[in-house]
Amino acid sequence: MSLSRRELIKLAGMAGAATVFPRLASAKGIEKKDVKIAVGGQALIYYLPLTIAQRRGFFKDEGLDAQVIDFAGGSKALQAVVGGSADVVSGAFEHTIMLQSKGQFYRTFAQQGQAPMMVLGVSTKTMAGYKSPADLKGKKVGVTAPGSSTNMMVSFFLTKHGLKPTDVSIIGVGAGAGAITALRTGQIDAMCNVDPVISTLVHAKELRIISDTRTLKDTHEVFGGNMPSGCLYAAQSFLDKNPNTAQALANAIVRADKWIHAASLDDIAKTVPQSYLLGDAELYKLALKGNMEAISPDGMVAKDGPETALKAQAAYIPNFPVSKIDISKIWTNQFAIKANKKYPHA
Structure with a gap:
């Protein structure tokens, strides 16, 4: 097939733009389709949005092949991502503060829980x-x-x-x-x-x-404000290198958050693996009902939440370097905002 001179010039221009702005050329492309997500105790309701996103194919819908690696607890999942055997953690928001206190920069980019549920x-x-x-x-x-x-x-x-x-x-x-x-x-x-x-x-x-801390009221009484809990967080270097991958992950989690709030307790219980029910589906649904308020409705971190989490850590960790923590670097809502635009409804 022969191309006209105008078409050749147009293609040359596009090639030039790709050279000068490589990110622009692949703006819609996912940089890393195979993503490993570390979690500590996936069967817990605390991590329900992650399970829903996985079981209902929301990660696949975003073009991801997400492998969830389950550990005994959140600290083990954190070690996996710091050690390089996982890309992202589905874990506790406050871990990002603890990591920064040790000179390691990780950032929350999609919220699963708006109360600790603990x-x-x-x-x-x-x-x-x-x-x-x-x-x-x-x-x-x-x-x-x-x-x-x-x-x-x-x-x-x-x-x-x-x-x-x-x-x-x-x-x-x-x-x-x-x-x-x-x-x-x-x-x-x-x-x-x-x-x-x-x-x-x-x-x-x-x-x-x-x-x-399964309701917002109880959480405010215990911690004195909003306290973010389960979230997706990753190294800042990962987010910088893979912004489209992070957006795809956030899209799936926000979609899962919304699906949970729109679904019936029966639908949720039927979606999770049977082993999560611990042999009693009715009791599991009762537990779901008691935690529903704590599950994020939209993946967004409340603006006062990071400060509350910082105060909580400073309250029990001796000589915690509060003045050295830049909480603006441990979270962002930019991915969740875009995800909500893509999925305004469940």
Whole structure:
């Protein structure tokens, strides 16, 4: 096929533009289609948007081949992305602050939870006489994994009530049936975990709740403001190198957030793997109902949320370098804003 002189000049111009502005030429192209997402305890409702995006094919719809790698807790997922075996973390927002305090820059770019959803409770068997936080001194407290967000909440709770994080023994128990067994068999005296683990134990009257962050009201009472929780975060270098990939990931998560709020409890329970139900679909749906407000409706981080998260870390970590933290570098809503334009409805 022969080309006219005008067409040849037009093609030459396009080639020149691609040379000067390589990003412009591939603006709509995804830089990295095979993405590894690390998560700590995917079966938890805390990570429900990630599961929905995966199970309903939202990542594939965006042109991604997203592989979710599940770990025992958020701290393990964080280690995976820092170590290079994963690209993105579906984890706790506050990890980005902790990483920056160590000179590592990671940024949240899509929110899954607008409240922590974490619950701290004591065993009705080994701590039947619990009266105040002081009773926790010397006790064994289960968390999903040492260093994870559940561990952070325990430390914050203890500090808020005049105790030190070292006043208790922190034990990693995971985020599923193993955590339930640990409490039932007396391996731990108290636990900080999320649903469906918490609702299963409360329903069986084996756990007494002493601090709850599954609603916005309770979260404000505990932390003094909005507290972002589950999110997608990645190294700033990854976002700089793969902006279209990050946008595709954010699109899928925002779409999942909206789908969850529009779906029935039955639809959600049928979508997640059967193992997530822990053998009781009705109890799982009850837990879903109790956490629905905590799941982000649009993937956006509340403007006061980062400051609340920073204050929470500074409250229990000795000599935390608050003045050195630039919270503007740990989050952005730019991807979520675009995702909401693409998916204005569920």
